[in-house]
Amino acid sequence: xxxxxxxxxxxxxxxxxxxxxxxxxxxxxxxxxxxxxxxxxxxxxxxxxxxxxxxxxxxxxxxxxxxxxxxxxxxxxxxxxxxxxxxxxxxxxxxxxxxxxxxxxxxxxxxxxxxxxxxxxxxxxxxxxxxxxxxxxxxxxxxxxxxxxxxxxxxxxxxxxxxxxxxxxxxxxxxxxxxxxxxxxxxxxxxxxxxxxxxxxxxxxxxxxxxxxxxxxxxxxxxxxxxxxxxxxxxxxxxxxxxxxxxxxxxxxxxxxxxxxxxxxxxxxxxxxxxxxxxxxxxxxxxxxxxxxxxxxxxxxxxxxxxxxxxxxxx
Amino acid sequence: xxxxxxxxxxxxxxxxxxxxxxxxxxxxxxxxxxxxxxxxxxxxxxxxxxxxxxxxxxxxxxxxxxxxxxxxxxxxxxxxxxxxxxxxxxxxxxxxxxxxxxxxxxxxxxxxxxxxxxxxxxxxxxxxxxxxxxxxxxxxxxxxxxxxxxxxxxxxxxxxxxxxxxxxxxxxxxxxxxxxxxxxxxxxxxxxxxxxxxxxxxxxxxxxxxxxxxxxxxxxxxxxxxxxxxxxxxxxxxxxxxxxxxxxxxxxxxxxxxxxxxxxxxxxxxxxxxxxxxxxxxxxxxxxxxxxxxxxxxxxxxxxxxxxxxxxxxxxxxxxxxxxxxxxxxxxxxx
Numbered sequence: 167x168x169x170x171x172x173x174x175x176x177x178x179x180x181x182x183x184x185x186x187x188x189x190x191x192x193x194x195x196x197x198x199x200x201x202x203x204x205x206x207x208x209x210x211x212x213x214x215x216x217x218x219x220x221x222x223x224x225x226x227x228x229x230x231x232x233x234x235x236x237x238x239x240x241x242x243x244x245x246x247x248x249x250x251x252x253x254x255x256x257x258x259x260x261x262x263x264x265x266x267x268x269x270x271x272x273x274x275x276x277x278x279x280x281x282x283x284x285x286x287x288x289x290x291x292x293x294x295x296x297x298x299x300x301x302x303x304x305x306x307x308x309x310x311x312x313x314x315x316x317x318x319x320x321x322x323x324x325x326x327x328x329x330x331x332x333x334x335x336x337x338x339x340x341x342x343x344x345x346x347x348x349x350x351x352x353x354x355x356x357x358x359x360x361x362x363x364x365x366x367x368x369x370x371x372x373x374x375x376x377x378x379x380x381x382x383x384x385x386x387x388x389x390x391x392x393x394x395x396x397x398x399x400x401x402x403x404x405x406x407x408x409x410x411x412x413x414x415x416x417x418x419x420x421x422x423x424x425x426x427x428x429x430x431x432x433x434x435x436x437x438x439x440x441x442x443x444x445x446x447x448x449x450x451x452x453x454x455x456x457x458x459x460x461x462x463x464x465x466x467x468x469x470x471x472x473x474x475x476x477x478x479x480x481x
Numbered sequence: 482x483x484x485x486x487x488x489x490x491x492x493x494x495x496x497x498x499x500x501x502x503x504x505x506x507x508x509x510x511x512x513x514x515x516x517x518x519x520x521x522x523x524x525x526x527x528x529x530x531x532x533x534x535x536x537x538x539x540x541x542x543x544x545x546x547x548x549x550x551x552x553x554x555x556x557x558x559x560x561x562x563x564x565x566x567x568x569x570x571x572x573x574x575x576x577x578x579x580x581x582x583x584x585x586x587x588x589x590x591x592x593x594x595x596x597x598x599x600x601x602x603x604x605x606x607x608x609x610x611x612x613x614x615x616x617x618x619x620x621x622x623x624x625x626x627x628x629x630x631x632x633x634x635x636x637x638x639x640x641x642x643x644x645x646x647x648x649x650x651x652x653x654x655x656x657x658x659x660x661x662x663x664x665x666x667x668x669x670x671x672x673x674x675x676x677x678x679x680x681x682x683x684x685x686x687x688x689x690x691x692x693x694x695x696x697x698x699x700x701x702x703x704x705x706x707x708x709x710x711x712x713x714x715x716x717x718x719x720x721x722x723x724x725x726x727x728x729x730x731x732x733x734x735x736x737x738x739x740x741x742x743x744x745x746x747x748x749x750x751x752x753x754x755x756x757x758x759x760x761x762x763x764x765x766x767x768x769x770x771x772x773x774x775x776x777x778x779x780x781x782x783x784x785x786x787x788x789x790x791x792x793x794x795x796x797x798x799x800x801x802x803x804x805x806x807x808x809x810x811x812x813x814x815x816x
Contacts, residue, residue, distance in 0.1 A: 209684065309783075309787060
């Protein structure tokens, strides 16, 4: 019986057979390893679990726990109802989503065009242009001149200031360029003989054959926009009605600023929801910043290794 | 053939088409190829394609570089870059005589060293643990879970730490309920700050950094392990003499490349916590430049610190790559 159940367990875990030369680990080693794995998993998952559970907890439940809730004593989605019926958090969520979508689309257009424009061997001036781009990877003017340039262009408190200065990553251009250079030259050449312009070749041949790398780069850009925080602090520090989610989280959760006057608690009072705990509201903000990442995570994950090892790409 | 004149990888085109198999004839044709006018007309659309990226880099990359001249001025917003008075090296003299600057400098090196020493072995150990797992699914699951925080923002990571181990966080509350009167608030404990930021870095990035080491481990031939085991080497000796040497190259490369960022690492991480812990523990050169330049409004002074940072970092990165090349690795760029 035991051998059958071990076999099903192994099948479920996708376990490879142990190599014949490898000794069976001692029970002690095995236990230590299992314990280690459990601790590692708990270090990541317990905080996420506690945060999520607290965001769904009643004030009574939070009071019993004295803070973050590990064991539910009463669940409610009131924090989310509050957020989605108006106020600074709901608006910030929308702003963040819009910036992420618009920024990623813009970055991708710029990156794909530049990558293809530089990927054709022997094209006019591509080495010079590449060098101009590479230099920015090694040296930059720093925060203060950038702030003054963006301010001089009228970007202070403008959403474009959260997108344009960081819209193009030279590293991403290099990665895409390397992929585009590896597309069979014959394919491109025959299209050219048929009279296709570079624009048509890029759209009809190059892009369809590099879907994976395009997806990976787009996801990296999207995560970058979603997570960006310092840009907001620099270019949009004052007007809380314009803040994206990361800045709202920083001020109301990390720094513990009061939600009073921000529209959130007012809505709560109007709805007569006395059950709403500030902590559950705070944790709901945290959950909302994590959820979009969890949604795209499985897609990024497929290309994990590729994404990291792309570092091997040369200019 | 006449139509092929406009072709870039045809016989008349320039070199570098090894993939196209053009080989030596094309290489020889490079100098006698079409004139630059012809090539410019031929590649017009390619150049137009690079323009959006170029313009963005000129405006947001090169214009700020030019703006660094303000480090040699007493810049003020009313006069602008063109009419602000020049002060020569006065800002740098002030900077190098400023105890706050030297504090930030040494604190940067301290935080960087502690983070590097504590962080660096973790992904390697995690990779060895993952590599030894027989279950593919458990391995994949463990890898997904540990790499997830890489995609979190620093604000999120620090918020989670605060709610877990900060003053009113989960663990201090648990301790309070179980008889510990005054648990330490690790989020505001200055002496422990270097360990706190290391823990945050490990939590956020260790899983992600494992991937590189796993790839290196996958490249080690299993027959080496088998031969060693047959010769009677146990787990520890196999790890010591096969696994670790197999990781040596990538470890040295990553260490060296990390050194290139010794002065610019962790800006957001420190800035977010600077308020709670105080500049005494959290001030690094990047936050110094930002706080003194933007928050205090002394643009020229902050830019002087920024210029110092930019130049020293450039030297560090180039030096790091030189060392990497000396080890026979490619580094960030070749040669």
